Amino acid sequence: MKQNNIKIPLRYKIRYPEQKTQNTHSVFLLHGFGSNMDDLFSLNQFFPNDWTIISLQAPIPAGFGGWAWAEIDFNNLKELPKPEQRYSSREMIVSSINTCVNDLGLNASKVHLLGFSQGAAFTLFCGLTYPKMFYGLVALCGFFEYKKVLDEVNTNEIKNLNIFIGNGIIDEIIPIHLGRMTELGLKKLDLKPVYNEYNAGHTITNDCLNDVLNWIKSIQKQ
Numbered sequence: 085m086k087q088n089n090i091k092i093p094l095r096y097k098i099r100y101p102e103q104k105t106q107n108t109h110s111v112f113l114l115h116g117f118g119s120n121m122d123d124l125f126s127l128n129q130f131f132p133n134d135w136t137i138i139s140l141q142a143p144i145p146a147g148f149g150g151w152a153w154a155e156i157d158f159n160n161l162k163e164l165p166k167p168e169q170r171y172s173s174r175e176m177i178v179s180s181i182n183t184c185v186n187d188l189g190l191n192a193s194k195v196h197l198l199g200f201s202q203g204a205a206f207t208l209f210c211g212l213t214y215p216k217m218f219y220g221l222v223a224l225c226g227f228f229e230y231k232k233v234l235d236e237v238n239t240n241e242i243k244n245l246n247i248f249i250g251n252g253i254i255d256e257i258i259p260i261h262l263g264r265m266t267e268l269g270l271k272k273l274d275l276k277p278v279y280n281e282y283n284a285g286h287t288i289t290n291d292c293l294n295d296v297l298n299w300i301k302s303i304q305k306q
Contacts, residue, residue: 116201
């Protein structure tokens, strides 16, 4: 693996394509609360060999070697104790992705963002507020309240976003009703997300992963 020497605001791990072309697709990964860039990076093996896979690490220490995109009140998942962290983390994610796309010569029209748990929330946050940057969004085991971004969303610009949402029916961290609220909220923005539920807890099951990979493959034909 090549040495990582791209200067971006966030720490990262990268899997370079076996053969780089001007049409190199990419997937950026956002881990969950208390995790790190190593967590989702293992998913890189499931993506095509000619894609670039980059796992970003959140900037806020969450204890025990973990990191967060924003501090969480686990008694009220709908409200962040420090809402300003949403914006600072979003700007670091967006800046990191833009720099990687430019410095690595990636196809700017085929950038995908995949997040798990809190990373899922930030995937939708980034995608809805910077829709021109992304071709596909994947939000797994997360929750996002669309009302929080209504004043930042351009309904004209988001209409072509491809969105996949997956949630576990027995998720002990993000109850299934929050996943369903996320889907409903996106529909209120006139979006048509692919929404799947799994008989699982707070994890990415094989069925879910297969559905994600098949969905990503399907949207490349559009």
